[in-house]
Structure formats: structure tokens, C-alpha cells
Amino acid sequence: MGMPTCATRCTLLLVLFTCCLLQVKGQLEQTKVSVSGKQLPLQHIFNTIQAQTNFYFSYNADIDVTQLMDVHFVNTPLSIVLHTILRNKYAWTLDGHSINLRKLRQQLPPATPSPPADTPKLLIGKALDETVVIAYGTTTLRFATGNLTAIKAENIAGPAGANILLALQGRVPGLLITQTGGIGGMAMKVQLRGQNSLVNGTQPLYIVDGIPFNPVLTGGLGSFIWGENASAFNFINPEDVESIEVLKDADATAIYGSRGANGVILINTRKGRIGKTRLRLNIAKGITHTARKVKLLNTAQYLEMRREAFLNDGVAPNERNAPDLLQWNPHRYTDWQHALIGGTGNNTSAHAAVSGGTTHGQYLLSSHYRKESLVFPGAFGNTRGGMHISTNTWTPDNRFNAAFTGSFLADRTMLPGFDFTSRIMLPPNTPPPYLEDGSLNYAWLNPYIALVGPTFDAHVTNLLANVGLQYRLLPGLSLKTTMGYNWLTGRSSILTPLAIYPPAIRNTRTGSSRLAHYESVSRIIEPQVTYTHDKADWYIQALAGGTLQGYNESRETLNADGFKDDALLHNIYYADTVYGKKEGAIYRYLALFGRLSLRYHNRYLLNLSVRRDGSSRFGPRKQFAVFGAVGAGWIFTEEKFMQPLRHILSFGKLRSSYGTTGNDQIGDYQYLGQYNPTDGTYQDVTGLTPARLFNADFAWELTRKSEAGIELGFLHDKLLFSASYYVYRSSNQLVSYPLPDITGAGNIIGNLPVLIRNSGLELALTTQHIKRRRFEWASSFNISFCHNKLINYPDPTIPIQSSFQFVEGQALSQQYVADAMGVDPLTGTYLFADAHHHPVPADKAAETHPVDVIPVCYGGWQHDFRLGNFGLQLLLQFTRQQGVNTTFDPDYMPGYQRNQYAAVLSRWRQPGDVATHQRYTQLTGLRDSYKQAISSDMGYEDASYIRCRFIEANWSLPAAPLARLHLHDVKLYLQAQNLFTLTRYSGLDPETQSRTTLPPLRGLACGLKIAL
């Protein structure tokens, strides 16, 4: 009879539990098993027992089978083994040959408050001891020295919709995600803790299952709507994601070296788990529609504006400059907002997953399908499907483990040639889009012509595969290699048929097509060695490893012109001329890294990380660099003197970190000297002309991150509070700075010792207000304040090419605009303040009024309720910011042949009028003062908003009918995205701040989840 050599050391923090061992049947006494080893995961012990006996284990996902323990049993009765390894934490019952485990309800200061099995579980309830993924390993929030935020699967799929980044909106302190529009695939602006680079990339590093993932589908396959920076996250299925971890400070990101300056976002897909085979189904159906409208002029107001404009200008309307006044029906009214973006989009999604596993191996198989249509007229939309596979296998001796994860997604997107939102300002009295015989009306610039062309049709496929091999060499010492591969490729066609031309002139025109092909391949191999020592008061973990990473991207476009027949448009064989272009880049990266984590008495934490890396993006003299960080923590509530307060302050940690990281989002090949083709020929030859000088010292931008934080848990961790303050100092900025002409080149891209400071405060509070048997209420609130400042700009004579004027001592995003001083009562033009604050016309205006459109603060507030079998989830997102006032159409002044926001009605009409808008005009004379008004404080307004990002109400079938139906779980839910937005913003949407792109849509859906 053996005795356990060591108690469950990894669970030291789980303070007292009651022992609740149930009656054991006699056969357990007779069955003998042998299992021994140090730091064995619980799962391995289960494996071994199953291999030696005819019993097997069944349990739910809340059982932590990765828990490590030292055991030594030789021919020990199974009952004793079970007692020893499960004591204090799990209860078990015997059901035939199945040993059914369930987690014990915690009675005293809990770590992971979890409701009894098979009752609905609240999503919030920040678990200090839940496993969270970090760089090359896992940790718990309790012992983390770095700043990290974890989002779990339950919170991802619903709010994400089709793009996983949306699941992070409002949830992560310090992370600002801005949608640029409401159509799937449009670019996402993601900024973690401010703008750390003067002009270069500030995207975080994304790692999907260990594979660096390019967040941008460069070029957007040529789609005007997707744009140059289409979001590649559109091609990852959010329902396949298990967790997202956002790593921010130096301690968490320095191990990513020259890629970590802008933070790191780890995305981990779902894995199989030990347990009975389960089939999970999720079917949902929903609609989307535009949530907000702007008030525009109606036909009478519009025609009045036009007539007044001609009158003001002293110009007589004629058929060329005023068809709307003279030719079009003055009584027609079309609400273009309603016609073009007022439709209803439908979406249907289905997801099925089978998972389970024995202790020898676990698996997960899932597939999904989603179809959605746009709110635009026409049959545009998106259909996608895919599958996800994960397997995990252990050898019987538990020394070798092989894991595989693979995802495949195929997407087809059909979009119009332009965003119909850009046409909502058409005059309200335009002729009808269709003639009486139902054919298109070509007599005017009819937006419905876009339904026939140009049309965008893209097929994108995304393959992610990851293999992890692990071998336990000695107790505590493991060798591990992960290999990852991502293949994202797309083909698109943009067809411009003859049908876009009026029939009468079609014989003089030809059709054209534009084909695009995009392909990116990312691959990575990371061998690692870990050593874990867990003895007495010390817990030590050492990690060393290397990275070999490559990324290839290529983009090809083929233009074909001269098609005589629309039916032949798909085959470039029938084109007269075909010409194409291929672009691409290769990126290579390699690194060595190491980390040493020390924990003493479970209260003193120290974490050292270092990385030496090299990147092909840097010049030959600066290819390698060393980055490193130190993080320290002190769990002061573990100290003796704090014990008397334990019932109030159950957890308290102070932590701090400092380190360096680099930004290598500086483009490929930028250090190489380059020649570009001349834009014309000489002797019928296209020449080459030098475009860029070679710079051997071209290097990364450096960010030094320092951070201090406090994390507190009150009342048995029912209330968890965390505050972090950070200061990032970014230097060595890569800019294109001018050289004297005698060098032959106007400028060179090089590192300039510019210093940018980003600092901020992030607060998060997670509370379990009420926790009863029938009713639970938990909430989580986070808010971030950030501040950006250009500390040092070495030489003000060096002009940096950027849309912003950089001023030392001010934020990078700070702009200076004029102070508007109303409309001149005499002339009806805008007036602005000059240097002495006297009203002057536009040409004498002083641009001294500071405007900063970067949010001052932002955050989110999430609530989770459960009443019996009813659940309610709510996420409010808020941002306080200045935004662009879209009342001003930069292309068409009020009076032009274009509709306007109703706000322009308060305009100047005659001398003496005091008005907010200058007089209507249809000439260009007032253009300067109009442009100045856009570039004045009038051009900006408060764009703060509170948005109900996500709300879900659900009902779970009670246990009794479930049992009768032999179902594990049935849940019915209603979801809404962007249900309402509270804002004073006058435009379409305060987040996108655009008058020409579709705002984020309101989505309503109902669905059913079934688990067998």
C-alpha cells in the first residue's frame, strides 16, 4: 500500500475544503493500480488508471485536468488512489464502470466560485485561478506579474458576429478597437495603449494558435469597400475560439522582442476535452439593419436651397447646371437613406461540434456555416463555411504528447463596386431609378446601375494548422516544439459589364474585368525547453526556446479590357488587352528567448524575460537586437500581518514591470536601395530611376514600457479590483527625413531619436453582487484613460511627411484648426478668428485651436444575470471623444446639386442675418471659407457615445425535462448587437465618423443551442 509522496502542491492556494467522499463500492477496493511520477497532470493519472483497469472517468469541463501533482502508488487500491488525488476538490460517484467526477462546492474563501454542475454558469466572475494563456505557457491571474486580460469563449462568439476583434470591443482596458464600417471585412483600427509610432504601424502582434497572423488582407483583393487594409480576422470563425488573451506591459510582451511594442493578442482555438462524447449544436437566425439615420433636406427644402444658391450667385439656372430644378420632377421625393441603406440583412448561422476524449486522447471536430446578406439593395452578401479539428494524444507512460489543431474556412463575398452609403446624399427629387417597363433608368447617375456592375466577387480561404509535440525528459524537464502554418488566400473578380452603359451607346464601349489574387503564408517553428521546480517554498519555472518564422505575401492583379459581350466577361481570352502586376514581400524572423519565473512562499513573484531576435526588415548592420523585461509582484495578503483582514481583503497584489520591446511594423525591404521603373519610355524602353537609398542602419522602433499595478480582492474575491498605470516611451522612430540634394536623394528613411510618451490609467472592477441559489448577478466594469505626448522632436527643421503637424509637447494626434466666429452678417461667409481673436475671412484665419480626435477615455460595462434558468448578458461600451462633424460635405457645399443635412437650413439669407451656416452657393467662390470651416472648431463635435454592444437573453431547459429527453443542455437565446447608441453626435455613427461608409449595423438574432 503506497502513500502519496507529496500533496497537491499546485493547489496550495485552494484553502480549506470539506472532504466529501462518497461511498465507494467494494470493487474499487479490489482493483489495484500503480502510478507514480512527479508533476503529473491529473489527466495523465486518469489515463494510467484507465489503462490498467476497466474503469473510465467522466467529468465536465470545470475539472482542471492539467493540475499537476506528485504521486507514488504501487499496487494501491483504486479507492485510495482516488481519495488521494481527488480529495478536497472533487466528489465522485460510480456509475457502472464510469467514475463520474464533479467539482465540490467551495465553502470557504474560494478561488474559482463555480456553481454546481449542470446549472447555468455565469460568464463573469473573474477567476483568479483560472488558467490563462501567456507567451509560451500558461499562468493564473493570481500569480501573473504582467498585465494581461483574458476573454473566454462564452464572451466571444455572440458579440463578435463575423469578426473576432469585435469581441474585444469594450472588454479590454487599454485596447481601442474602431470599426471603419458596418460591412464584414472592412478594416479595423486596433490600438493598444496609444500611438507608439510617429508614422509606422501600431497594430498589436496577433498570434493565432502560436502562428503569427497578419491582421490585414493587404489590398483587400481590389474591393473598394474592403479597402487597402481589409481585416483578415473576417476569415476566422469566432465560434472556434476558446480564449483571447491581451498582453500589454513589458513583462508580458518583451519575450516577443522586436514585434511586441504594440502589445500582443493571443487567440487560442478550441481544444477537445476529456469526457463523454458530446455533440453541441448552435443554430441562429437573425437580421441586421441600419440603426441610425441622419435628417436630410426634403424635396421642398432641397429645391429651395438650390434656387437660393442660384439667386445668391446671380446665376440663372440652365439645363446643364440645374437639371434638378428644370428637368426633374419637383414633386418627387426619394428617401435615399431608406432606399439604399434602409434594407434588412438576413443572416443564418449553424455550428456543430463533437468533442470528447479519453485520457489517451481528446478530440474536437466542428464545422460551421454562416450566410448573411447586406442592407443594400441587390443580392450582395457573404457565405462562409468551415471546420475545425483538434486532437491531443498521450503515450501510455504520459511522457510524450502530440497535439494538432487545424481550422479551415472558405468564404465567398459579393459586394457592390461602392458603398451605397456614399449615395444617400443624392438629390431627393432625382428621376426614378427604374423606368416603367422595369428597366434601369440610365438618364442620370442612377446608383442602381451599381447592381449590374462593377461587382466584386471574392473567394477567400483560410487554413490554420498547428502541431505541438512535447516530451517529458525528466521530472520537471520537458522538451517541446510547436509548428504552425497559416495559408490565407483569395481570388476576386471585379466585372464591369457593358450593361452599366445606356443601351444606345453600348456599341461604342467595351466591358472590362479585374482579377486579383492574394496569397499569404505564415509559418513558424518554436522549439522550447521548460524546467519546473516546485519544492518547499520555491516554485521556479525556466523556459528557453527559439523562433524561426517566415511570412510570404504576394498580390497579383490582372486587368482585362475590351470585352464585346457581357457573357464573355469571365474569360479573359475574349479581352482585347490584358495587363497585370505582381507585388509581394518576404519576411523572415528568428529569435532566441528565455524566461525565468520565481515564486517564493506564494507571495513574492519575480519574472525575468529576454529575447534576442533578428528580422529581415532591418538593415544589415542592425539585424539583431536584445530585448528584455523584469516583472515583480508581491501578494501581500499572504503575509502574516494581513491575516486578520483576510475576511475583508481576501487578495492583494502589487506588481510592477519594466522592459524594452521593438516595433518592426516598418514595411519590408525598406532598408534596401531601390530603383523604380520610370513612368514613361525613352527609346521605347522603360528606364529605372533610383527610388530609395540603402540604409544599413535601418532598425526597429524602440518602446520602453514601465508599469505599476495593484490587484485587490475583497469579500472572498467577490469584488475584484485592478488598477494599472503605465508609461511607454517610444524612440528611435523611423521616418523619412530629408537629405541635402547633393546626396542625389530627397530623403532617406532612417531612425530619428524622436521620443513619444504614452501614459495611461486603466481600472477594472469585477463584482459578484448577488449569488444565491436561484439568482446571480455579476458585473464587470473597465475604463481606460490615455495620454499621448511628443516629448522630443530633435530637429524642427526636419519636416516629417504625415497628415498631422507634430508639435513638441503635444499629442501626436493633435491638430490645429481655426476658431470659427460665425457668419458675416454682411456677406454671408464664414468668419474666423485671427491671432488677436478678431473676426476675419478664411484667408487670414489663425489655425491655433487645438483639436484631438483620439478618445480621452473609453471602456465597457458588462452585466450577467441569472434567475433560475433565465440568463441575461449585457455589454455597454462607451467612448468619450471629439469627432469629425460630418455636417460638412467636403466635396459639395450647400447649394450644390447634392442633398445636405437638415442642419444647413439655418443659413445666411440676407444682410443682417445671424446664421450658423454661410449662404448657399453653387459656384466655387466660397470654397476657401467652406474648407476653412471644415478645418475649424466647427468641423469637429462631441462624438462621445454609449453603445449597447451586446445583449443576450437566454433560457435553459430545466434539468428534469433534459433528463427525460436525454439531452445534456438546451438553451434558447435572443441576441442583439448595437441595440442602441446614446450620443449627441449628429452624423450617421460616432464610431466610424463617416458620411460615406455604412455604420455598424444593429443585429438581432435568435438561436438555439443543444448539447447531447
Add this chain to the structure above:
Amino acid sequence: MLLLCGCRKMLDVGTPIDRTTTNAAFDTDVSAAAVLTGLYFTMSTSGAFMGNTGMSYLCALSADEFLLQQEDPLSLSLYQNDIRTTHVPFWRVLFQCIYVANAAVEGLSATTRLTPAIQRQLLGEARFMRAFCYFYLVNLFGEVPLVTTTDYKVNAGMRRTPVTRIYAQIIADLKEARQLLAATYFKGDILSESQERVRPNKWAATTLLARVYLYQENWAEALEAATAVLDNRDSYNMVSLPQVFLKDSKECIWQLQPANETFTDDGALFIDQRPVQISASLLHAFAYNDQRKRYWLKGSTSPYPAKYLAADLSATAKEYLVVLRLAEVYLIRAEARAHTGDISGARADLNVIRHRAGLPVTDAGDTDMLTTLILQERRIELFAEWGHRWMDLKRTRTIQQVMPAAARAKAANWQSYDALYPIPVSERLLNKNLSQNEGYPD
């Protein structure tokens, strides 16, 4: 360390597929030739060599050739001999061309992958182009930094180099180019011969060399070089006045192909935009029966330059921009002969020009008389071309006598320092080692 060496190799990503890197540019005959072709394309589009920002126009404004009738700020500043240091023409483009030439000299000297004949030809073109640009820099600005490498770190802080050293470099480049370049004209592939004379050849280098020796008053060498060019009677001949500026004219030693392949910017400028007319002093310098007045001037009451007649794509005859032509070589040899005592030879050369212009042959019998006549002839023959007048005034050290009166005529204020253009202020902001020419605001 060993690991790192291996690492460096692994980080080598080669060259981008959609662009040519500096290293790869001289790896193949085609791309190496394209670099020089790109340089000629730059010359024919950059504006420093033609049109209303070109030398033929702006230098003539500085001198006494034109009466300005339109007043754009740059033209006006040169016309009034009042160049602003913020708006200095030519500097940037000339140094850009020198950078390409330097890069080509470096690349072509280092590479071993090209066909030897092509490599020699291109190296010759590059060295010729470097000399060509420095010739204008040194004549327009005086001392300038002598940049002969592409290392921007060295070049960005360079001081100005004495004029004699710059000339030494120009002569060395031209002598080398004369050796390297073939006597024929090539197409863009540097393989097949071309009818067009749009790439410099051996005789272009020799012509420029002759001009440089003339400017140096090295009469013997100038004589030798000019004679070498003039001996090629098969290739080069004087043609009738209306044909001098046509594409492929036999008189031309080097032309630039305009981007539109039909008409030159100078044609568009002088004929179409017509911002200037000939100054009274230049008009009076024409003899009564000079045929050049008939063919190269237009407008009876207010004559304007009309060497190029094509001003738009409808032109019947195609014109290319003439950079070097035989008439100048005759005049160079005439001047060299006059100074070396070959009076009859000088007279014969001068008479070639006079004869074509329908002027009686001269029988001037001594060096002084001949040189005066030759300079008069240069003024007429080469007016509104490449700043010849402006530079002749300077090399003959007559500028300070001629310009005060000329300045009065164009209501300008002549200062003796105006003979040199200023160094651009933006250059001096970025390169503290660069001094300003005397007289200009520091």
C-alpha cells in the same frame, strides 16, 4: 557567434519581386542599360534641361539675350539677376543625375555579370553624364561639392570643392568616356545601332571634352578634341538652317528624345507660350542679311526665338532637343586655332558657320580680331541654347563689362556677384558645411 552567422543567412530574403534593388540593378545587361536610359528619361522630363525651367531659357534670361514679357517669379528673379536662395534652379536635378551616374559608375565597375561591350559602353555613358552635370554645376555655381560616390552619409556633409579639382574630375571622366564609348549610336538595348542620336557616344564625350578644354583655355587639347570630332565627315555634317534641330539631324552629336517623341519643351515654350522676345542688343548683333534671323527668329516686330518650331503633337516634322551639335565644335576649333596661331584654319572654321548663315566669308587676319568675331558668331549661332552666352561671358571674363548695361536694359540691378548663382538655402540648412556664394544672404 557561429549561430548568428547562420542566422544572417536565414534572414536573407533576397530582393522584392516588384522592384529592382540597387544591387540587382547592375546584374543584367537590360537593367543596367535601363538605369542609364532612366537617367536620359529624367533629363528629358525633369525640366532643368528644357522648357521654362531649363537652362536654355533661364541662363539666357540671366544674360542679355531676352526681353521678358511674362512674369512668373522664377523667370523674373533670373531676369532681374536677383535669384532668391529659396528658389534656385538646376541644383537638385543636376545632383540627382550625378547620383545616378555615380551609382552607375560604382555598379558597373563592380559587376562581373554584364556583357563586356555593354558594360564598357554604359560605364562610358555614366562617366560622360557625371562630367556633363559637373560642367554645368561648376559654371553656374562655382565651387560645388564634388560627389563621386553614393554614400549619403559622407555626401550629406560635404564641403565645396575648388573649381580646379572639379575640372580635373570632369576631364578625367571625359577622357575615360571617350575611350569607353563606341563611335556609333545605340538603341536602348546597347546592342543594335540606332538612327537616333539620343544616347551619348564617343563623339559626344569628345565634343564636351573640347568645350571643357576651351573653357580651360587649353587651346592645344581643345584643338585636338574638336578635330577628332570634325574628322567624322561620314557621321556629322553641317545641314541647312531649317534642319538643324530636327530629329536625327546630321549636325547633331547628341539629342534628347522628348517624352512625347514629337516636339520639345523648348518649342512649346518659345513658340507656344512665348514668354520672351529677343533682346534689342541680341537683335542688333545679327547682321542685316543673316539667314539665321530668317529661320531661327519669328515675329517681325518683336522677334522671338524659333529654333524649334514644333510646339504640339500636330507638328509635321519631329524635333528632338539638341544638346551637342557640330556648329559649336567648328567654333571651338576656330577659337583654339586662333589662339594657337593657325589663323587661316581659324578663319576657315569660322567661315563654315558664316557661310551657312549666308554671311560673307571673313578675312580677319589676327587672333584678336578673330576671337572677337568668333565670340560674336557664338552669340548668334548658339543663342537660346544651353546658356552658351551666359557662360561665354563668364569664361571670357567680359561679364562685368557687358552685364551692367544689359541689366539696365532689362531694368535689373546687376551686382558683380550675380555671375554665380546662389547655393539653395534648404541645402545649407541640411548641410552646415556648405558655404554660400559671396554676396548672397547667408
